[in-house]
Amino acid sequence: METKExxxxxxxxxxxxxxxxxxxxxxxxxxxxxxxxxxxxxLGVAPHNTSVISGIGCSSRLPYYISGYGFHTIHGRGxxxxxxxxVANPKLSVWQITGDGDCLAIGGNHFIHSVRRNIxxxxxxxxxxxxxxxxGQYSPTTKKxxxxxxxxxxxxxxxxxxxxxxxxxxxxxxxxLLDVDLKNSQVAMLAAARHKGTSVxxxxxxxxxxxDGAHNYxxxxxxxxxxxxxxxxxxxxxxxxxxxxxxxLDGFNLKVVTIGEKGVTEKDILVHDAACDxxxxxxxxxxxxxxxxxxxxxxxxxxxxxxxxxxxxxQIADVQAKSKIKTFDDLIATCEQWEx
Amino acid sequence: xxxxxxxxxxNVVVRFSGDSGDGMQLTGTLFSNLSAILGNEISxxxxxxxxxxxxxxxxxxxxxxxVHLGSSKIYTPGDDADVLVxxxxxxLKVNSKSIKKGxxxxxxxxxxxxxxxxxxxxxxxxxxxxxxxxxxxxxxPAPLSSLTQxxxxxxxxxxxxxxxxxNMFALGLICWLFxxxxxxxxHFLENKFGKKPDLLHANVKVLTDGFNxxxxxxxxxxxFLVEKSHETPKGSYTSISGNKATxxxxxxxxxxxxxxxxxxxxxxTPATDIMHELALRKDLGxxxxxxxxxxxxxxxxxxxxxAGDLAATSTSGPGLALKSEGIGxxxxxxxxxxxxxVMRGGPSTGLPTKTEQTDLLQALYGRNGESPVVxxxxxxxxxxxxxxxxASKIALEHxxxxxxxxxxxxxxxxxxxxxxxxxxxxxxxxxxxxxxxxGYNVSSRDEQxxxxxxxxxxxxxxGHRNGGLEKDYYTGAISSDPANHQKMVDTREQKxxxxxxxxxxxxIEGNADADLLVIGWGGTHGHLMSAVNSMNKxxxxxxxxxxxYINPLPKNSVEVIQRYKKVIVCELNSGQFATYxxxxxxxxxxxxxxxxxxxxxxxxxxxxxxxxxxx
Numbered sequence: 001m002e003t004k005e006x007x008x009x010x011x012x013x014x015x016x017x018x019x020x021x022x023x024x025x026x027x028x029x030x031x032x033x034x035x036x037x038x039x040x041x042x043l044g045v046a047p048h049n050t051s052v053i054s055g056i057g058c059s060s061r062l063p064y065y066i067s068g069y070g071f072h073t074i075h076g077r078g079x080x081x082x083x084x085x086x087v088a089n090p091k092l093s094v095w096q097i098t099g100d101g102d103c104l105a106i107g108g109n110h111f112i113h114s115v116r117r118n119i120x121x122x123x124x125x126x127x128x129x130x131x132x133x134x135x136g137q138y139s140p141t142t143k144k145x146x147x148x149x150x151x152x153x154x155x156x157x158x159x160x161x162x163x164x165x166x167x168x169x170x171x172x173x174x175x176x177l178l179d180v181d182l183k184n185s186q187v188a189m190l191a192a193a194r195h196k197g198t199s200v201x202x203x204x205x206x207x208x209x210x211x212d213g214a215h216n217y218x219x220x221x222x223x224x225x226x227x228x229x230x231x232x233x234x235x236x237x238x239x240x241x242x243x244x245x246x247x248x249l250d251g252f253n254l255k256v257v258t259i260g261e262k263g264v265t266e267k268d269i270l271v272h273d274a275a276c277d278x279x280x281x282x283x284x285x286x287x288x289x290x291x292x293x294x295x296x297x298x299x300x301x302x303x304x305x306x307x308x309x310x311x312x313x314x315q316i317a318d319v320q321a322k323s324k325i326k327t328f329d330d331l332i333a334t335c336e337q338w339e340x
Numbered sequence: 341x342x343x344x345x346x347x348x349x350x351n352v353v354v355r356f357s358g359d360s361g362d363g364m365q366l367t368g369t370l371f372s373n374l375s376a377i378l379g380n381e382i383s384x385x386x387x388x389x390x391x392x393x394x395x396x397x398x399x400x401x402x403x404x405x406x407v408h409l410g411s412s413k414i415y416t417p418g419d420d421a422d423v424l425v426x427x428x429x430x431x432l433k434v435n436s437k438s439i440k441k442g443x444x445x446x447x448x449x450x451x452x453x454x455x456x457x458x459x460x461x462x463x464x465x466x467x468x469x470x471x472x473x474x475x476x477x478x479x480x481p482a483p484l485s486s487l488t489q490x491x492x493x494x495x496x497x498x499x500x501x502x503x504x505x506x507n508m509f510a511l512g513l514i515c516w517l518f519x520x521x522x523x524x525x526x527h528f529l530e531n532k533f534g535k536k537p538d539l540l541h542a543n544v545k546v547l548t549d550g551f552n553x554x555x556x557x558x559x560x561x562x563x564f565l566v567e568k569s570h571e572t573p574k575g576s577y578t579s580i581s582g583n584k585a586t587x588x589x590x591x592x593x594x595x596x597x598x599x600x601x602x603x604x605x606x607x608x609t610p611a612t613d614i615m616h617e618l619a620l621r622k623d624l625g626x627x628x629x630x631x632x633x634x635x636x637x638x639x640x641x642x643x644x645x646x647a648g649d650l651a652a653t654s655t656s657g658p659g660l661a662l663k664s665e666g667i668g669x670x671x672x673x674x675x676x677x678x679x680x681x682v683m684r685g686g687p688s689t690g691l692p693t694k695t696e697q698t699d700l701l702q703a704l705y706g707r708n709g710e711s712p713v714v715x716x717x718x719x720x721x722x723x724x725x726x727x728x729x730x731a732s733k734i735a736l737e738h739x740x741x742x743x744x745x746x747x748x749x750x751x752x753x754x755x756x757x758x759x760x761x762x763x764x765x766x767x768x769x770x771x772x773x774x775x776x777x778x779g780y781n782v783s784s785r786d787e788q789x790x791x792x793x794x795x796x797x798x799x800x801x802x803g804h805r806n807g808g809l810e811k812d813y814y815t816g817a818i819s820s821d822p823a824n825h826q827k828m829v830d831t832r833e834q835k836x837x838x839x840x841x842x843x844x845x846x847x848i849e850g851n852a853d854a855d856l857l858v859i860g861w862g863g864t865h866g867h868l869m870s871a872v873n874s875m876n877k878x879x880x881x882x883x884x885x886x887x888x889y890i891n892p893l894p895k896n897s898v899e900v901i902q903r904y905k906k907v908i909v910c911e912l913n914s915g916q917f918a919t920y921x922x923x924x925x926x927x928x929x930x931x932x933x934x935x936x937x938x939x940x941x942x943x944x945x946x947x948x949x950x951x952x953x954x955x
Contacts, residue, residue, distance in 0.1 A: 017805065019817065048800045053643065064805050064818070069797035071646050072807030073639065074669050080636035084643025084651070085797070087627055088602050092647065092797055113632040316622045323623030328595045328762045331588070331624065335578035337759060338377040340569070
């Protein structure tokens with residue numbers, strides 16, 4: 001029984017359960033968990049009104065570590081379970097915790113349909129590009145050619161890019177964060193929580209055991225600021241150690257320029273529009289790869305559309321306002337009936 | 341003209357048959373409803389092809405609707421037809437083996453041209469001789485198409501629209517043949533076409549002309565009358581299909597339990613009407629998610645159950661297979677959930693529109709691990725209401741998934757239903773954790789019944805983590821301790837077995853002092869009861885024990901079965917319930933009568949089978 005006396009405003013501690021966290025030492029999931037607990041506190045929704053749903057995999061153990069109501073379900077089906085939770089009880093703040101295998105392989109169908117419906121849940125997609133809990137097989141996001149236990153000669157598969165899949169399913173929100181990049185992670189995750197609709201947050205996490213260093217290109221501290229760009233709505237797309245690199249359009253493509261060189265000024269740099277309905281530029285930003293381009297983190301897309309759960313509620317209210325059937329007995333009275 | 345002979349019948353079977361687009365389902369429904377209003381017992385069964393619109397006039401496109409009317413209690417839609425309405429040669433051919441000797445065939449002569457006969461693959465010009473029906477049946481030829489055309493002359497409809505009304509001409513004729521005033525049929529048409537006055541006027545005109553045509557031309561030597569039934573308990577009745585009754589049973593249970601109803605489902609024949617019915621009931625607050633697949637159907641329902649709704653999923657055999665892992669999760673998470681399986685012919689896609697009882701062992705055992713669930717079965721279209729209600733009650737009060745088996749036969753068929761009032765139904769008290777309960781965790785349970793306490797997200801102080809991993813019996817934390825796993829397996833089994841204490845005893849119907857005990861379950865009750873009654877009328881001593889609760893079995897089951905020397909289990913599969921009973925009552929020798937043809941039993945075949953055993 002959780003009889004914590006909550007302090008309002010909440011602190012991250014209010015969202016910690018009594019369970020011992022059992023990920024491998026050094027796992028990137030710890031950082032995301034800590035960020036999540038901070039974000040939940042900032043969000044201000046009480047733990048008992050918070051519901052965390054997961055499927056199967058390393059990351060899917062997360063609900064055990066959050067106080068409030070958690071449900072560790074079956075492989076791939078977290079999105080469908082979360083859909084049921086949110087439709088049944090729209091007042092809850094619902095989080096879905098999933099991994100690249102759980103979400104994009106076995107759960108691919110549920111993922112695209114929850115995104116398409118725009119059900120108001122926050123999806124944290126832990127992408128470590130590997131299957132951890134089954135001990136090291138390639139996943140739908142593993143880079144082509146990568147050697148794993150199930151691809152001893154390198155995978156021959158083309159990987160998914162989660163942003164592309166989200167946009168293809170008509171997603172209204174997509175953000176990306178890097179496990180070790182705590183400050184930016186918190187901004188992105190809080191925006192996801194505040195977005196009404198399916199918020200997909202791709203969390204780049206490191207698996208120290210089976211795929212150590214998969215995100216090292218980005219994670220290494222000395223080079224990170226040159227290789228990563230934090231996108232924020234309404235702000236110019238500037239990055240780099242010196243804060244003098246920026247993104248501009250070059251025909252239909254993006255290009256990195258240096259402010260102060262070749263007559264480039266800050267005014268030439270693109271301003272990020274996450275709220276733009278058209279995904280074209282957001283897609284370009286989401287798919288940027290090194291070494292020529294920085295990798296984008298932060299909120300890439302955040303547009304307003306009616307959510308599935310509110311549409312369900314609204315339709316029920318509309319029909320109830322018009323229908324003469326108010327009770328079960330009223331329904332029975334509508335039958336063509338006769339005395340015998 | 342008025343001194344025309346009228347023959348009284350105790351019961352009669354009428355089958356309407358034509359192309360899928362001929363409106364046979366509507367015609368049959370109207371006829372059965374107006375007969376019920378006049379006081380008859382009714383039972384109906386639609387028999388439609390899985391093709392939506394097969395090529396016109398072909399054997400694959402024949403759609404039928406059978407109505408059984410009685411002046412005494414009737415249990416089935418009947419075996420063979422006393423009257424067949426055949427809109428074309430294909431309909432005649434498909435039904436030729438199920439017309440009684442001396443039966444009447446009304447057929448549309450306009451649709452029996454050479455080309456029509458070819459489409460139905462007749463080899464000669466005389467289909468009746470070819471099917472050996474000329475001698476054994478009374479043929480009533482009537483040019484239904486051209487009569488309908490002349491009836492609607494001057495209405496300004498195109499020919500296609502005109503011909504769509506020929507089913508009403510047939511209905512008029514049948515009303516005349518059975519001395520049914522057409523006022524009631526007209527009333528039904530007003531309800532159906534009230535918003536389209538042109539169509540209403542046209543259909544009423546054709547119906548009336550059909551009636552008068554029969555009346556004026558004396559098409560038969562005698563007309564027939566099926567008197568009011570006096571065996572039906574007094575009350576208000578309607579005619580309801582099993583799928584609609586199932587949907588309404590779930591609604592009633594949700595209201596009684598004070599919970600919202602949630603259905604997660606994916607379209608599948610022959611179960612989809614349950615979803616259609618519930619999707620209509622937004623006025624009663626029902627939430628329906630048409631999921632992306634069967635798995636999302638059940639897992640969204642599990643999510644809704646976790647969040648505090650009465651949650652259900654509806655499906656048929658292939659869908660139940662896909663839901664297995666989800667059911668296992670509900671077993672492990674000990675959440676209330678109703679899974680309705682409207683059984684059809686299998687395996688695989690099988691016979692999607694036909695009936696079978698072949699999912700029983702799948703329902704009982706089709707999951708990984710030791711995974712006991714409640715399995716129950718409805719036996720008539722109308723009692724689908726009661727059993728859907730009871731499935732919900734058991735799920736909520738015992739915190740378990742419940743599989744309710746119905747089938748295509750009772751799901752699509754209709755029977756008389758005495759209208760209930762919510763206040764008359766049993767109370768439903770979900771096993772909630774009590775406010776202020778000390779030391780609550782996700783595994784906290786009533787030590788007597790082993791039923792876990794339910795707490796709903798949004799409730800302060802009861803936060804918990806549920807899931808598919810084994811839990812510690814005492815703390816609810818995840819555990820792979822060997823002895824604890826054994827304890828939890830045993831606990832989950834005890835919880836289910838304990839439910840038998842709450843179930844009604846299995847009844848003995850027919851002659852309790854019998855030489856032969858017939859055992860059935862689910863949708864075969866009507867045929868078994870009819871056969872048993874008929875055998876007993878002929879001086880035999882036969883009893884029927886029909887099961888609606890299968891896991892657990894009612895607590896008197898073993899004692900009842902052991903009372904009889906000769907026991908036969910009759911079911912529409914290869915012996916699944918018999919196999920199950922052998923595991924529960926090993927001392928008894930269970931004989932079997934099985935049929936797996938996608939069709940219900942016939943009373944005649946059952947009587948033949950019982951007769952042989954009693955010799």
